[in-house]
Amino acid sequence: MMRKIINDEDNVVQEMMEGYISAYSRYYRKHPEVNGVILKQRRKDKVALVIGGGSGHEPMFSGFVGKGLADAAACGNIFASPDPNTVYETAKAVDNGRGVLFVYGCYAGDNLNFDMGEEFLNDDGIRTAHVRVWDDVASAPRDRISDRRGIAGDVYVVKTAGAACDAGLDLEEVTRVAEKARDHTNTIGVATAPAQLPGVDKPIFELGEDEIEYGMGLHGERGVLRTKWQPADVLAEKMYDQIKEDTGLAEGDEVCVLVNGLGSTTITELAIVFRKVKELLDRDGVKVYDADLNNYCTSQEMGGFSITLFQLDEELKKYYDMPCWCPYYAKGELTGGSYVPVTEEEADKEARGAEAASAAAQDLAEPYVSRKREGTLMELTAEDAREMLIYIADKVIAKKPYLTEIDSAIGDGDHGIGMAGGMKKAKEKLLKMEGEENAYAIFEAAGKAMLMSMGGASGVIFGSLYLAGAKGAEPKASITPEDLAGMERKSLAAIQERGKAEVGDKTMVDALSPAVDAMEANSAKGLLEMLRAAEEAARQGVEDTKNYTAKFGRAKSLMERAIGYQDAGATSVWLIFQGMREFVEG
The missing domain is CATH 1.25.40.340 (DhaL domain)
Structure with missing residues (x-):
């Protein structure tokens, strides 16, 4: 059994959220009733961007709430989408009257729960739209692209959507730009070691010493193919070729590259992979506009990595170049002048609400009920x-x-x-x-x-x-x-x-x-x-x-x-x- 640094397995997300908000209380507050991370200093005259999904992928999603990024994140249990009430309450807390755009990975649970959260918001007269990220080229063919999963490509879509919101675009235009970013983002990944859920005795799947899972998902699920262990260069070239074939990448194109670790893979290994990807891009006459090596979209302690290519045009480049900052991701230079901070009075009120909700939950009796x-x-x-x-x-x-x-x-x-x-x-x-x-x-x-x-x-x-x-x-x-x-x-x-x-x-x-x-x-x-x-x-x-x-x-x-x-x-x-x-x- 793998040892995890936790207390009670049923309180992992709650205690993680308490620690995260406490560590970054200068920037964030927690919604008093649900597991929503809300940016304190955010612009009030724009479309609100709300992201979300299961916990266990940190720093995605809560770690991508920030200036020039998301205004809030609705967080579910480990590897499970947030429930409709969490989506609803989190979005309602950051709505500015100009509508809410949701960005999240294309998984059945996320689709169902965010859809229902949108329905509740629409009933309140709040306009909404959503962009489902489906960048995983291994999970379905291109003619069934909406069946593809969202994995590390979330990074580029959230970055672009956040910039479009900050640019003051209306809801329809923000959605169009975010969809464009989504449709220009493609990823494939491999797992070299499985993840294990907190409190569970066994890993999600088992791998032999000489095996890897090719085309794995972000939730620790199996890949689409189990194959033999291969050197980094062989894997990187195979993965690059599949993205190239799927997207029609050609000489003269310009891309951002993300080599993303899945939780236990080192920056050393990610750099070795990028070295080969850059060599292949140079060979094909594709220019690298920017590159990133980091663990942004993880799956607990899963071993392995993914390669994401974000194909740029002038419009997407403009939004990519806009500054952003959060504790785990930053681009460009960002001053805080245009952001309206939450007052201390508002923060105190929310804290009192959270304490009252917690006390009410502790009052619940657990009598034995028989027939x-x-x-x-x-x-x-x-x-x-x-x-x-x-x-x-x-x-x-x-x-x-x-x-x-x-x-x-x-x-x-x-x-x-x-x-x-x-x-x-x-x-x-x-x-x-x-x-x-x-x-x-x-x-x-x-x-x-x-x-x-x-x-x-x-x-x-x-x-x-x-x-x-x-x-x-x-x-x-x-x-x-x-x-x-x-x-x-x-x-x-x-x-x-x-x-x-x-x-x-x-x-x-x-x-x-x-x-x-x-x-x-x-x-x-x-x-x-x-x-x-x-x-x-x-x-x-x-x-x-x-x-x-x-x-x-x-x-x-x-x-x-x-x-x-x-x-x-x-x-x-x-x-x-x-x-x-x-x-x-x-």
């Missing part, structure tokens, strides 16, 4: 539903190591952590709802608590499992088997509308869809028999995912290499239906 009614349940009263969802929450929390192990096989290992975190929040909410008389309100409250807290794709999807089918339903003191089946059918439809997944795509839908079919087919047999059928259908759906390649999430880049492994999301669905059946059976 009050004996025997097999024929229907679910509001109190039954509350107790059942608490039971399921405890069950999933206990299965965190199991879900982490499953997700680590073909993903980034964060599913168990995300599910446990979301279920804890649902349980906190449910413990306060004793006496609620509307059964649908119980499901809705639990789903919303998960959705607003989990981050990652799982937050939106699993929150919708409870929320979507119950939201807007006529209040009922108890729900029948037919009601529960109808509720889950609505949830399934909402999940598929949001995530676009179908049976066979190696997602939670592979377990949920057959489970819902089984509920409808067996609802007349009573609640227990219906849930037995649903549990078995979900279990078979999990088994079936072993035969599929992935169409969504981290595993989609593995293609056939994902066959033989079960999907973690589908496994969680099975556990939830198993929990329902166990509770009803008593």
Whole structure:
């Protein structure tokens, strides 16, 4: 087991954020309610730039909040996107009335959660736009460019977008410039050693002494190809040639080059790689306008590096040359004259709000909740539903190591952590709802608590499992088997509308869809028999995912290499239906 310098694995992000803000309190403040890093001295007469993604990639994303860069960063759990509430609250705190541009990597969880955060902002009358970075040329062919992942190219897109915002452009123009930067940025990476999540006993994947992962993602997931160890020059040339072929790089072009370390790779090694890349660019008549060797987009202690080429034209060069500064990244000379500082009164007010929120969280009691009614349940009263969802929450929390192990096989290992975190929040909410008389309100409250807290794709999807089918339903003191089946059918439809997944795509839908079919087919047999059928259908759906390649999430880049492994999301669905059946059976 790798030793990490942490205290409680559940508090890693919170304590990291406290330390980071404390170290750089001259420049930053933390949002009082969510994990948002906000620049204190920022211009107020411009489009606000908000970036974000999972923690664990430091200094990206929080370390790229600064003058001429982002105004704020919405930070999720380790390797998991921020939840919609974090996106919403962070952006709302820096909105100046001219709109908000979001820049983040193109991953399913980030796309879902930032989209929902935008919806909330739009409901408040705040204009938004987004640019998803998809610079990873290894993760999908160019004709499916929007399926590509965002990796170290984030650096150049954030830099350009921040400059365009500071130039005073309106939201439409800022978005156009940021999209142009994104479309001129291409990256490929290799991993020489795996990452390991805090509190997890095993690394996300294992490599032999003579193996490397080619085309790895930023979240520690496997690459698209496992190959033999090769010298730096051989790797650099192979990676450069793939970028050149993908982009049509030609003599006379001008580029910025970033050789980015993934966490444990030294500057010495990055310099050796750049030496070869520069030789190849000189050979092809491509001019290097600027170069950078650093660990900007990391993946915990993963070994390896990526090469990014940012192709310039005169417009992009203008924005690249504009000054910027943050503790981890700076370009040009920057005076502070045009920035309006936050007053001490505002800072004190925010600090008091944070202290109050922390105290309220510590007041939460954790009583043991058991089932009050004996025997097999024929229907679910509001109190039954509350107790059942608490039971399921405890069950999933206990299965965190199991879900982490499953997700680590073909993903980034964060599913168990995300599910446990979301279920804890649902349980906190449910413990306060004793006496609620509307059964649908119980499901809705639990789903919303998960959705607003989990981050990652799982937050939106699993929150919708409870929320979507119950939201807007006529209040009922108890729900029948037919009601529960109808509720889950609505949830399934909402999940598929949001995530676009179908049976066979190696997602939670592979377990949920057959489970819902089984509920409808067996609802007349009573609640227990219906849930037995649903549990078995979900279990078979999990088994079936072993035969599929992935169409969504981290595993989609593995293609056939994902066959033989079960999907973690589908496994969680099975556990939830198993929990329902166990509770009803008593």
